[in-house]
Every structure is written in C-alpha cells, then in structure tokens.
Amino acid sequence: GAVVSQHPSRVICKSGTSVKIECRSLDFQATTMFWYRQFPKKSLMLMATSNEGSKATYEQGVEKDKFLINHASLTLSTLTVTSAHPEDSSFYICSAREGSRVADTQYFGPGTRLTVL
Amino acid sequence: AQKITQTQPGMFVQEKEAVTLDCTYDTSDPSYGLFWYKQPSSGEMIFLIYQGSYDQQNATEGRYSLNFQKARKSANLVISASQLGDSAMYFCAMREGLSGNNRLAFGKGNQVVVIP
Numbered sequence: 001g002a003v004v005s006q007h008p009s010r011v012i013c014k015s016g017t018s019v020k021i022e023c024r025s026l027d028f029q030a031t032t033m034f035w036y037r038q039f040p041k042k043s044l045m046l047m048a049t050s051n052e053g054s055k056a057t058y059e060q061g062v063e064k065d066k067f068l069i070n071h072a073s074l075t076l077s078t079l080t081v082t083s084a085h086p087e088d089s090s091f092y093i094c095s096a097r098e099g100s101r102v103a104d105t106q107y108f109g110p111g112t113r114l115t116v117l
Numbered sequence: 118a119q120k121i122t123q124t125q126p127g128m129f130v131q132e133k134e135a136v137t138l139d140c141t142y143d144t145s146d147p148s149y150g151l152f153w154y155k156q157p158s159s160g161e162m163i164f165l166i167y168q169g170s171y172d173q174q175n176a177t178e179g180r181y182s183l184n185f186q187k188a189r190k191s192a193n194l195v196i197s198a199s200q201l202g203d204s205a206m207y208f209c210a211m212r213e214g215l216s217g218n219n220r221l222a223f224g225k226g227n228q229v230v231v232i233p
Binding site for chain 1: 162220224
C-alpha cells in the first residue's frame with residue numbers, strides 16, 4: 001500500500017514552454033501533497049504544500065506564478081512549470097501524506113527529471 | 118540553523134555486515150517525528166522507518182533499526198546484514214509537531230556503497 005505515481009518520469013522541453021507534472025496517490029486518499037526539487041547530489045528542497053481544494057502554500061523564494069500547483073482531487077496534484085528556462089532543469093519529486101498510519105508518513109513518487117533546452 | 122545533520126562521508130560496507138548512519142537533529146518542539154528514507158540511483162525516495170519523539174522503544178523494521186537517543190538528539194539508522202541492493206543515498210528527516218501536514222526537514226544524506 002501507499003503507492004504514489006508521477007508522470008512523466010522524464011521530460012525534455014524547449015525554453016519558454018510549459019510543462020505539467022502529475023502526482024497521484026494510487027491506493028489512498030491524500031488531502032495533502034508536497035512538491036520538492038532536488039539538485040544533483042543534494043538534498044530535497046520543499047517547494048510547496050498542496051492541500052486538496054485550497055491554494056497551495058509556497059516556501060519562501062519559490063515563485064507561485066512560475067510553479068503552478070493544483071490539487072483538484074484527493075488523489076491528484078499537478079505542478080506546472082510555466083515558461084520554463086534552463087535553470088528550471090532539475091529533479092522534481094512529489095510526496096503524499098498517508099494519514100491513516102501511525103507515522104502519518106509522506107510517501108514519495110518516483111520523480112520527474114526535467115531538462116529545459 | 119540546520120535542523121538535521123548528516124556529516125558522514127561516503128561509506129563502503131562489506132556485504133552481510135552492519136552499517137550505522139549518523140543523524141543528529143535540532144528542535145525545541147517536544148513533539149516530533151524522525152524518518153529515514155532511501156534513495157537509490159533511480160531517484161525514488163523509499164520510506165524505511167519512523168520514530169516518534171514519545172516512543173519509548175527504538176523502532177525496527179526488518180533489517181532496519183533506529184538507535185534513538187533523545188537526550189543526545191540523535192537518531193542513527195542501523196542496517197544489518199547489508200545487501201548489494203542497499204547501495205543508495207540515505208536521508209534522515211524530521212517533522213516538528215504531530216500533524217502530518219507539517220513539512221519534513223531533510224539532512225544532506227549519506228552515500229552507502231555495499232561491496233561484495
């Protein structure tokens with residue numbers, strides 16, 4: 001149980017285009033999902049907390065107009081990187097809160113590697 | 118201030134031996150949770166083990182155990198009987214407060230390479 005999927009796993013796009021990444025909890029409902037960014041050989045950096053049916057809470061320094069987050073249902077959150085630039089190239093990984101277990105743990109998707117040319 | 122500290126350099130461990138990964142944390146909140154995740158080269162983050170601040174006993178999950186020393190604010194991960202598939206980055210994380218909505222603060226990770 002507690003499986004999270006992410007799509008696509010890898011995307012290459014041209015500078016100036018927008019890219020949408022989907023995060024789905026497959027076997028549980030997630031009222032809260034999180035979006036992280038990870039640079040090579042670095043730790044995870046939290047970008048935003050996504051709550052179903054309400055606006056996402058962004059971390060300091062993360063542009064909300066550039067990284068649009070939508071959490072339309074209890075099993076789906078999307079991150080759209082708008083007008084992508086090469087500096088947005090990174091590994092994006094989502095997690096979903098599984099609140100029914102004792103640890104109330106975040107389970108992670110497999111990640112999306114974005115390359116902006 | 119860094120909330121989670123993982124300072125060990127990359128580690129090589131012989132297959133079938135045990136390895137201990139260090140993690141110290143900093144918080145003034147009496148309620149918190151400590152997590153360990155494994156990240157193989159494929160990139161996925163795999164949840165391994167959890168320790169709550171009020172838990173009296175050290176957490177164990179199969180070959181993983183957590184050496185929780187609350188007074189020292191340390192939460193070391195012990196992997197027993199290492200396997201080649203254990204080669205990965207290991208991240209320690211802390212969540213302050215009891216709510217699962219609260220953010221996780223991650224350490225910088227420990228690289229483990231298991232050699233046959």
